[in-house]
Amino acid sequence: MKTEGGSDAAKRRAGERAAEEVADGFVVGLGTGSTTAHAIRALGRAVDDGLEIRGVPTSFQSRQLALEVGIELTDLDAVDGLDLAIDGADQVVDDPDAAAHGALIKGGGAAHAREKFVDAAADRFVVVVDPSKLTDRLERSVPVAVLPDAHTVVADRIRDLDGEPTLRDAGEKDGPVVTDSGNLILDCAFGSIDDPDELATRLSRIPGVVEHGLFVDMADATYVGTDDGVAVRRY
Numbered sequence: 001m002k003t004e005g006g007s008d009a010a011k012r013r014a015g016e017r018a019a020e021e022v023a024d025g026f027v028v029g030l031g032t033g034s035t036t037a038h039a040i041r042a043l044g045r046a047v048d049d050g051l052e053i054r055g056v057p058t059s060f061q062s063r064q065l066a067l068e069v070g071i072e073l074t075d076l077d078a079v080d081g082l083d084l085a086i087d088g089a090d091q092v093v094d095d096p097d098a099a100a101h102g103a104l105i106k107g108g109g110a111a112h113a114r115e116k117f118v119d120a121a122a123d124r125f126v127v128v129v130d131p132s133k134l135t136d137r138l139e140r141s142v143p144v145a146v147l148p149d150a151h152t153v154v155a156d157r158i159r160d161l162d163g164e165p166t167l168r169d170a171g172e173k174d175g176p177v178v179t180d181s182g183n184l185i186l187d188c189a190f191g192s193i194d195d196p197d198e199l200a201t202r203l204s205r206i207p208g209v210v211e212h213g214l215f216v217d218m219a220d221a222t223y224v225g226t227d228d229g230v231a232v233r234r235y
């Protein structure tokens, strides 16, 4: 599980605050990462106390944690929709005057493809972060999931967009990171991103791209955990 950056207490406050919004009978999208893990654990405790919910996991990681804490799971194609999705982010634009206010970069844990369609299916999508994720402009590398055979041609197209792609390495094991769906990840540096919506459209048009980690105009709120509370941004 990715845990670097931000205080764990701040992540826990954000996750637990989002979990408080889950009511009896809800179908809940269960995001991926160290911040959402706090929400999943809080939901597990609420289930122990009698809350009846079903979860739709966004990754192997969130599925395993949900099973561990006793949350009943279902599939997206077995439900009419989701009441709420709770998910983390690697960066969030926090500037009410910017067109991109509330835009996200996700996929630090390579889960963004599944996260995107689960989060998009929810009536409400709540982002949970610590303050280290807030920024005026998106500037982290954008994770792009690609079909394995396409990684070199997609990398060429990313360079055409003035991006610098790096195939994500698995680290301890030889070879690249392989996502839960069998795809590879190109981490693409674009510097400071002027127009996330335009870049998102260009990335989506590249043949061989499965999904990119720009989430534009998707979030309904961001809960920012701090060391002594939670600040709420609504969009």
Ligand SMILES: O=C[C@H](O)[C@H](O)[C@H](O)COP(=O)(O)O
Residues within 6 Å of the ligand: 002, 003, 031, 032, 033, 034, 035, 036, 087, 088, 089, 090, 106, 107, 108, 109, 110, 111, 112, 115
């Ligand atoms: O692929 C992973 C996800 O997009 C995570 O939600 C994101 O990386 C944030 O994770 P964390 O809460 O651990 O920083």
